[in-house]
Amino acid sequence: MDPHLTCAAERRFPGGMRVEARFRIPEPGFSVTVLFGPSGSGKTTALRLLAGLERPDAGHIACGGTVWADAGRGRHLPPQARNLGFLSQAYDLFPHLSLAANLAYGLGGLPAGARRDRVAELVALLGLDGLEDRQPAQLSGGQRQRAALGRALAPRPALLLLDEPLSALDRPTQLRLRRDLRDLLRRLDVPTVLVTHDRAEALQLGDRLVVMDGGRVCQEGPIQPVFDRPTDPAVARILGVETVVLGGVVEVSGGLATVAVGEARLQAPDPGSLGLRAYVCIRGEDVLVERGEPGPSTARNRLAARIVSLQPEGPLVRLTLDAGFPLESVVTRQACADLDLAEGEAVTALLKASAIHLIPHD
Amino acid sequence: MDWEALRLSLRLAALTTLALLALGLPLAYWLAFTRRRWKFLVEAVVGLPLVLPPTVLGFYLLVAMGSRSPLGKTWTALTGHPLAFSFEGLLAASILYSLPFTVQPFAAAFAAVDRGLIEASWCLGVSRVRTFLRVVVPLSWAGLLTGMVLSFAHTLGEFGVVLMVGGDLPGRTRTVSIAVFDQVQALDYAAAGRTALLLLGVSFTVLALVYGLRRAQRKPWTLI
Numbered sequence: 123m124d125p126h127l128t129c130a131a132e133r134r135f136p137g138g139m140r141v142e143a144r145f146r147i148p149e150p151g152f153s154v155t156v157l158f159g160p161s162g163s164g165k166t167t168a169l170r171l172l173a174g175l176e177r178p179d180a181g182h183i184a185c186g187g188t189v190w191a192d193a194g195r196g197r198h199l200p201p202q203a204r205n206l207g208f209l210s211q212a213y214d215l216f217p218h219l220s221l222a223a224n225l226a227y228g229l230g231g232l233p234a235g236a237r238r239d240r241v242a243e244l245v246a247l248l249g250l251d252g253l254e255d256r257q258p259a260q261l262s263g264g265q266r267q268r269a270a271l272g273r274a275l276a277p278r279p280a281l282l283l284l285d286e287p288l289s290a291l292d293r294p295t296q297l298r299l300r301r302d303l304r305d306l307l308r309r310l311d312v313p314t315v316l317v318t319h320d321r322a323e324a325l326q327l328g329d330r331l332v333v334m335d336g337g338r339v340c341q342e343g344p345i346q347p348v349f350d351r352p353t354d355p356a357v358a359r360i361l362g363v364e365t366v367v368l369g370g371v372v373e374v375s376g377g378l379a380t381v382a383v384g385e386a387r388l389q390a391p392d393p394g395s396l397g398l399r400a401y402v403c404i405r406g407e408d409v410l411v412e413r414g415e416p417g418p419s420t421a422r423n424r425l426a427a428r429i430v431s432l433q434p435e436g437p438l439v440r441l442t443l444d445a446g447f448p449l450e451s452v453v454t455r456q457a458c459a460d461l462d463l464a465e466g467e468a469v470t471a472l473l474k475a476s477a478i479h480l481i482p483h484d
Numbered sequence: 485m486d487w488e489a490l491r492l493s494l495r496l497a498a499l500t501t502l503a504l505l506a507l508g509l510p511l512a513y514w515l516a517f518t519r520r521r522w523k524f525l526v527e528a529v530v531g532l533p534l535v536l537p538p539t540v541l542g543f544y545l546l547v548a549m550g551s552r553s554p555l556g557k558t559w560t561a562l563t564g565h566p567l568a569f570s571f572e573g574l575l576a577a578s579i580l581y582s583l584p585f586t587v588q589p590f591a592a593a594f595a596a597v598d599r600g601l602i603e604a605s606w607c608l609g610v611s612r613v614r615t616f617l618r619v620v621v622p623l624s625w626a627g628l629l630t631g632m633v634l635s636f637a638h639t640l641g642e643f644g645v646v647l648m649v650g651g652d653l654p655g656r657t658r659t660v661s662i663a664v665f666d667q668v669q670a671l672d673y674a675a676a677g678r679t680a681l682l683l684l685g686v687s688f689t690v691l692a693l694v695y696g697l698r699r700a701q702r703k704p705w706t707l708i
Contacts (some may be wrong), residue, residue, distance in 0.1 A: 175603050201606040208607035214600040218622045228608030276614075277609060 126150040126313060127281065130176035131171050131193070142181075143168035145332040145342045147315070150186065150280075152308050156328035156345075157317045159360055164337040165317040168284050172315060173208045174201035186280055192288045207274030207282040207312075211289060213280070214268050215258035221245075221269050222254040228277040244272040247306070264295045271303075275310060282307070282314040288323065300326050301395045301482060321362060325401045325481045333357050350448060365404040367447045368483065371396050378422075379480060384446030390421040390478035401481040408477035409451035412439065412470045415463050421471035425449070429465055439463075445471055486618050486679060487656055488661040496571070496659060497639040500578040504635045505581070512590030512631075513616065531588070533581045542648025544702040545577045549649065574650040581645045582635040589634065593627020594620060594689075626698050633694045637687055 125158075127147040134140050147155050159166040170176040172183065174190065177310045182401035190199045201208070215224050225244050229237045245251055258266060267287065274282065287303065288296045291462040304327050307314050318324050321331040324331060325345065326351040340357045341348055349366040352358040369383035378390040381400055388402060410421070427445035434440075443452040449471060463469070515527060533541060549567040550556050559567040568572040597620050621628065631638040643661045650657030652666065660683055667676035 165567060173603075173607055175606070201603070202609045202611060205609070206607060208604065210604065212598075214598065214604040216601060216604075227605070228610065228616075230610065261527055273604075273608070331511050483607075 124184075124187070124391040127172075129168070129172060129183050131181035131183050131191060133167055133171060134177050134179045138144045139337065141167040141171075141337040142339070143171055143334075144181075144339045147313055147330070148348060150310045151314060152313065153329045154304065154307060154314045154316055154327050155330045155395040157315060157332050157334060158321070158328075159319065159334035161319055163334040165319075165334050166285055167261060167337075168334065169208075169285050169315060169317050172281070173200060173206060173283055174204050175208075186295075192433045200259050202284070205277070205280045207277070207279035209270050209274045209282075209284045209287055211286045213258075213270035213290070215266060215270055215273070220255050220257060221250060221261065224258065224269060224273050225276055227273060229289060231277075240276060244276055248272045264299060267299065271306075275312070277313065280313050284314060284316040286317055286319070287319075289320070289416075294447050295397070296323075301397070303327060304484070314433065324479050325403075326364065326483055333360055335360055359393050364406070364479075365402075365448065365450050367402050368399055369402050371398060371400055378475060381480065386446045388425075388473070388478055389475045391476060393482065396480065396482045397484050399482075399484050403479040403481065403482055404449065404453035404473065404477065406450040408473065409443075409449060411443075411451050411453060411457075411461070411463070412472060413467075414470075419473040422475040423471075423478070425429055425471040425473070427469055427471045428469045429463060429469060431465060432463065443469070443471055457468075486658075486667075486675075487665040489658050489660045489679075490682065490686075492571075492655070492658065493640055493660040496575060496578055497636045499575055500582055500639045501578050501636045503575070504582060505632060508583070508586040508590050508631065508635075513620075515587065515591040515595055516594035534584050538581070538642070539648060541581060542645040543648050545573075545645070549576075550703050551621070565579075567651060568581045569651040570634050571650075571654060571658060574646060574659075576580075578639050578642065579646050581642060582638045585634040585638045586631040586655055589627045589631035593624035593631075596627070597623045609695050613622025623671065629694060629698065633690060635640065637690060640683070640687060662674040 125146040125148045129146065130144045132140065132142045142415060145155070147153065157168055159165055166483055167176060171178055171191070176192050177198050178193045180193045182194070183190040185204070189197060190197070190204055191197060201272065216227065219227065220244070222241050225241045226237050229240055232240065235342065241379065245254060248271065250272070251267060253265060258269070269291070271287070282320070286298055291299065300323060316327055316408050328345055330343065331345045331348045333340045333348065335356050341353045346368055349361055352396060367383055367389065369381040371379060372387065373380040374392050374396055377392050378389050378398055379400070381388050381390065381402055383402055390402070425445040427443040429448065430442040430444050432439050432441055434455065437455055438452050439455055441463070443451060444450040451471065488636050510528070513525065515530070546568055547553065548555055549559070551560060551566050551568070556567050580684070601619055601623070602615055606612070623627065641661055643665070646657065646659050646662060652658050652662055658666075662681060664676050664683070665681045667679060
């Protein structure tokens with residue numbers, strides 16, 4: 123079966139900048155595809171190509187069996203005909219219209235009664251009760267974000283496009299809305315493409331990852347395989363050098379969370395709003411390796427592991443360990459020689475709880 | 485007091501403003517949003533009346549409307565009277581002469597509307613024309629009003645082009661600014677003073693009303 127959305131489009135800008143957006147969404151229904159990369163990597167252009175706000179110079183875009191753009195045949199469906207929801211970084215609420223009028227803006231095709239019902243439904247869904255008559259300038263940042271999201275969702279789009287939907291908010295609001303956003307999108311069962319440069323946001327909100335750099339897609343796929351096996355150094359650099367692995371939340375108490383990853387149990391500070399699962403992020407520099415039985419230590423996490431491979435990197439050696447899940451450790455060449463580490467050896471990996479960073483996911 | 489001339493002037497200014505509204509909206513929208521490379525040429529043409537002496541513009545219009553020109557011939561064949569030295573000819577000249585006074589404020593107002601709002605509207609399935617009426621116009625009404633008032637006031641006060649194209653025919657092409665000129669030529673300073681004062685009063689009242697309205701209503705207007 124054809125994927126729900128296929129994007130293989132190229133946009134050339136005057137001055138030589140080129141953006142080649144090549145990725146797909148396999149199935150309709152709820153899933154969040156994250157376009158991830160540093161600023162200037164072409165994420166926003168890719169999103170605008172999907173929206174129909176940019177016209178591809180080459181290639182094609184198809185969604186749900188409809189051709190949206192085909193540069194070869196000069197076909198270009200305008201944004202109006204694509205049945206999508208688009209939320210820009212600035213939210214772009216109409217400043218001269220009330221919140222209710224903003225929500226109703228895209229519902230021109232409905233009779234007045236149905237329009238009112240839909241607006242009331244969205245107001246309740248997004249927790250905007252009592253604010254219907256306010257102008258956008260009288261709303262807080264978080265309220266504006268939800269209002270703009272509601273406006274985009276009102277006509278029941280078949281695809282939702284979000285450009286850095288949380289970046290305009292202060293940090294605490296961002297963290298609170300991240301969880302709400304994923305829950306909301308799941309309930310509405312709408313496929314979503316989300317642009318972000320924030321790795322934690324990508325991990326928390328995404329199902330699939332499309333890594334972009336220098337105007338092209340470097341790698342795409344479900345999040346975990348992309349993090350486990352970056353196809354090239356550029357992807358590894360963009361994703362960061364950490365181990366990232368999905369675990370199940372076992373227990374949260376006293377500010378510490380216990381997360382099960384394979385056989386291992388890891389303790390880490392509770393980031394708040396933990397659900398059933400969380401991504402566990404560990405920097406290689408924070409993983410200590412010992413031989414034999416570990417002595418007394420303040421490290422909360424001791425994992426029996428086996429060395430899978432050693433990769434010298436200048437004065438350092440990158441160890442890939444199997445601790446029931448793949449774990450990377452970076453040690454000095456000297457330490458490696460002193461301990462006589464080799465492939466296949468059994469070791470103990472030590473990790474301070476504070477060195478483990480949890481990102482809630484579902 | 486030459487009431488006939490004043491009536492003619494007001495009628496000419498009102499019709500010019502209306503015609504420029506119809507012509508200026510699409511032209512200004514195109515100028516504000518097009519990415520065509522030769523846009524600057526169109527801008528230069530629209531701005532010409534600002535720098536050309538009215539006599540030069542009037543001369544070309546006179547030649548274009550003359551009884552031997554294709555336009556003049558067609559007009560005479562259709563209506564039975566020549567275009568030059570008629571009210572219709574005067575109206576056409578006025579429209580051209582006031583074009584930049586309408587189009588430039590319109591285009592500036594449109595360009596100041598956040599492009600993101602327009603795109604948000606398109607993505608919500610709303611057509612370009614309805615987006616224009618529901619988003620662009622309400623957010624740029626102050627500039628639209630300015631453009632209309634400027635073209636009205638400018639037409640009321642124009643002299644050179646009217647003299648060249650319209651001649652000085654009472655009831656047909658003698659506007660109030662020409663009447664002042666005639667009264668001074670006839671050394672009737674008292675009449676000239678009264679007419680001038682009237683024109684001054686009308687112009688000031690119109691401008692004061694508009695600026696007062698803009699001050700009172702800073703909120704955008706909603707048409708639909």
